[in-house]
């Protein structure tokens with residue numbers, strides 16, 4: 001089967017006809033009165049039509065070849081926009097541009113009319129979206145399973161410099177990329193009681209499927225993202241209704257309406273809320289019922305499940321999959337306990353994404369027993385079996401201190417457990433799963449994260465993508481290792497000039513956007529120094545803003561000392577309940593307004609923080625970045641994936657030896673990376689000194705001045721005490737070692753200045769960063785999962801090679 005030859009190139013004329021057909025007959029609009037929204041919908045339907053054929057063919061090929069399928073279970077898929085990505089992967093961008101122009105619209109305007117699908121918080125959700133695209137590009141038969149949240153991640157505004165959240169409502173307008181599948185629906189139970197060898201739930205909802213096609217590069221393959229929406233089992237409890245208890249009669253509806261209503265807005269912290277546990281079970285049970293139903297239409301022996309099905313748990317959020325699969329195999333399909341346990345383990349894999357204690361899910365046995373009584377029994381039996389089999393004392397168990405430890409449960413129920421960068425996987429073995437690693441040597445492996453070069457280079461950065469393709473051909477798009485053939489051009493002055501020109505085009509576009517949306521004028525020739533990610537103490541945006549203050553202070557003292565002009569760009573959301581992160585946001589905005597109105601430094605330094613950072617903003621900012629800030633406390637950032645996007649786009653990194661920074665530095669060469677700060681081992685030792693912050697501050701004139709300016713109210717003159725708490729924490733509760741790393745960071749930044757003032761030397765290093773980014777394609781990551789965890793093969797093997 002060959003997808004490429006069957007995918008007819010669509011001419012502009014043919015596409016125009018298809019768009020007009022949809023405008024008229026699907027949308028019922030007259031072209032003379034069509035808005036940008038109408039044209040976007042018509043174009044989306046026309047493009048979607050081109051996906052349907054390859055999508056069917058991929059499905060048929062999987063059935064006919066009796067291929068093993070991968071099921072990626074995730075509470076988050078941070079997709080962003082779909083239209084442009086689909087057009088790029090189908091090679092229809094140019095045809096679409098012609099069509100838009102002919103009907104009197106700008107294609108960019110149509111593309112940007114699409115709201116982001118923000119069904120995720122940050123790295124974990126965006127990784128899931130990159131993985132889906134790579135699985136389709138590679139031809140790995142797969143389904144993503146998630147929740148169709150009516151409200152994705154909240155929108156962020158700033159009022160007086162403070163974060164204000166408003167609800168996100170991407171589904172208010174029809175979403176052209178989903179197909180409702182009301183015929184694929186499953187009942188999901190909650191509460192009630194465990195009865196011998198079974199469960200009688202007291203409540204239930206229906207999980208109803210919505211499918212989105214995921215098209216790979218050049219349309220060779222397509223997979224499905226299946227999102228579940230909650231529906232009431234019955235609109236009314238008739239018995240209660242008839243007996244006059246009207247409020248209680250509507251309860252089933254109330255539960256269904258809340259279940260898939262909203263995404264929990266926490267990244268790397270969990271809250272322990274009953275509704276969240278219900279959401280996790282809702283996703284997991286719907287997915288497993290669907291997987292078993294599909295398996296049973298093709299095969300008769302459930303013992304063969306692991307040969308045809310691989311299920312990946314994205315973090316512990318779907319870790320109830322272990323007990324639920326055992327329950328379905330035993331209670332529903334009559335399999336014997338020990339075989340069910342073996343089959344489940346051989347089918348499941350678990351990815352760990354963090355070591356932060358506040359992120360490790362633990363559910364009280366009371367809550368678990370109440371919401372999922374049968375599963376609580378099963379968990380206890382898994383725990384007993386494991387203790388007996390491994391002759392371990394109680395303290396290594398799943399159930400400890402009256403809590404179900406979801407990490408332990410996921411580990412024990414999986415045949416492979418993976419970390420997301422080399423350093424992180426190493427720390428997983430040494431810390432959270434130290435004991436389990438000794439009991440099950442070889443179960444923990446590493447799969448370093450990656451990102452899709454289609455979205456993060458070709459789509460986001462057309463000037464650079466075109467330049468690269470002109471030099472080395474288009475092979476890099478489907479095989480990023482080929483980008484290393486750019487390396488020799490780092491020494492080619494003409495190429496460096498073109499590389500610089502591409503970056504400048506992106507910087508001009510970003511400057512214009514910042515000017516229009518924020519009213520701040522920034523200079524495209526200044527260094528664009530960018531930190532965009534969730535706001536979290538471990539990511540240390542406060543280290544960055546402290547350094548900004550020191551830099552500003554020193555620039556004012558000595559304006560002619562040959563500073564490199566900079567624009568500090570911040571982007572990111574805080575969890576609504578995370579007070580310290582919100583204080584950091586407030587400080588950044590306060591510092592920005594003081595610095596941006598200072599006449600002394602007006603040509604040297606600006607600080608901008610555009611609100612509502614999301615996938616689309618990342619696509620705008622990353623290609624325009626000179627310097628990427630990856631400054632987490634060593635040992636805390638499991639991997640990072642933004643760091644990889646910057647490297648691909650020719651930014652240099654200033655960073656600690658944390659997460660995937662370690663591998664980025666190895667790949668690009670230590671001479672092309674600005675390293676600073678304590679190592680993960682040193683961080684652990686340093687913390688033993690209770691005076692670590694005090695000692696560091698007392699030794700640093702710069703750090704003292706910064707804290708002094710803040711505490712005096714320099715950045716909050718109308719409310720001088722505003723940051724007393726923050727400054728007190730810097731001296732006395734500096735858990736993330738900002739003080740200890742401050743001088744090292746400040747000094748590394750001055751080396752960045754020096755290099756920026758030598759454009760030729762800077763550009764050489766920037767080219768080498770792009771040329772050596774091949775390892776960070778999510779295609780490489782997915783091939784690793786396929787070989788080491790899923791034991792699956794590409795359905796495109798033997799097809800024409802990926803060029």
Ligand code: Z15
Pocket residue numbers: 121122123124125127267268269315353354359420449637638639640641659
């Ligand atoms: C999340 O975005 C990440 C980890 C988590 O445990 C949760 Cl709940 C959310 C991030 C990591 O912080 C980041 O380092 C990593 O690159 C990303 O997952 C993908 O693995």
